[in-house]
Amino acid sequence: MRIRTSAIVMVLYIVFLLLPIYWLLNMSLKNNTEILGTFTLWPDNLTLRNFRVILTDPAWYMGYVNSIIYVVMNTVLSVTVALPAAYAFSRYHFIGDKHLFFWLLTNRMAPPAVFALPFFQLYSSIGLFDTHIAVALAHTLFNVPLAVWILEGFMRGVPKEIDETAYIDGYSFPHFFVKIFMPLIASGVGVAAFFAFMFSWVELLLSRTLTSVNAKPIAATMTRTVSASGMDWGVLAAAGVLTIIPGALVIYFVRNYIAKGFALGRV
């Protein structure tokens, strides 16, 4: 009997989660007359026009390209610098280590709204405004601390004896790190990369503030659907559906580590 009630709870909760997403998908497959004129639970005249608009208009699909470029740059940058740092935190005591670790955390907690304006001025003054690298650098503000914390959590699980044995066997530090240590924390690197990717992908405030045309992210392009002839709801919905896909595709691979990632490696 208990099993059945819990199944009902889960079904209800998941329906609650999926209903709004279904509605978005539903709208993306309708034309605007059907959206505005009639109220239908599923598309009467199934159309792919909205998706076609996005995939054929450079102003639209470049938004996705821009987003992907800065997100990938940010992910690579964050994980690369975070790896040695996380190793240092997980293996050594050094002067100021606790303060530094805490300071990193505060950056994860800093409201992007506080940083929006100074970032705008900083990147304008060094001529990086409206470039992908500007957004990628700005997002390191919260992604580097996140990556350090996640990786540190995974590295703590690797016994220290492995390092010592490798040094006795004559491995140099870089050699040991790449050849022996990295494969041991491969899943940690994957999870850290996934979370860096995700948080850079979902962030809008900074990426919108730092770009105007050339590096404009898809999230900001979506505001374009408001035009003189009113709102193009169908295209807006289709654009929304397309932004969900990257997350939905990779989520399966990290399903068992999601909690660990969100908890900054502390589960």
Place this chain on the structure above:
Amino acid sequence: MDKTLNNKAWFLVAPVLVLVAFSAVIPLMTVVNYSVQDTFGNNVFYWAGLEWFQEMITSDRLHEALWRQMLFSVIILVIEVPLGIFVALNMPKKGFWASVCLVLMALPLLIPFNVVGTIWQIFSRVDIGLLGHTLAALGVDYNYTSDALDAWATVIVMDVWHWTSLVALLSYAGLQSIPEAYYQAAKIDQAGRVAVFRYIELPKMQGVLLIAILLRFMDSFMIYTEPFVVTGGGPGNATTFLSIDLVKMAIGQFDLGPAAAFSLMYFLVILLVSWVFYTVMTNLDREEAA
């Protein structure tokens, strides 16, 4: 794990330090700079001392935004934490359905913030949205663009939809770490469902719940994009939270001085809470190790 003292480890940390210093310290110094100066344009600045801080501390606008923000964060926590625990308790323990639940539940967490806003904007519109339309058909007078209470309800339901899964996933991870033997012992003692929850599951979830509560507190405290897309801070100023107000002030009106003073105080609040979070968490880590 016992760590060796090695100050050369600073070299390993150096890249992170340089990068984060560039993207955190320099901008923060700019903010400090603005907060104590005034300008009449043309990049000419005058020393203003603590004038902006005084103005902001006594400003009704800030007080109202702060008040709304607190109320919002408290409501979010009161709903999401118990609901998240409840969902986690009902999740399948292992097997195919556990994976299905994990993947589906994580889905809202990975949607860009403004798309979350768009989804709910569409979903709750009276003319084209499923929720709005259904409520209207049931005879409820619901309109989130003109009624403050409806706007609040929409923003809160949206946040519950968006983030409850985070609490649930963390609690689930905590539950998974409880050895089966504990439950068997409870069975032998003939402990009821409530007793099992109170004396076995809740203490074991303590660590992850702490993280969940503080993450939810932080993130709801700096929420910007989702309510901005759905309500634009309206109707009136009903859903203008701290971040929305700050961006309005800094980028909309370009009131640099007051906005900078506002930013610093905002950041200080966050810093204080982060510190409490960090202290409690490291203490828990130590207890676990001991």
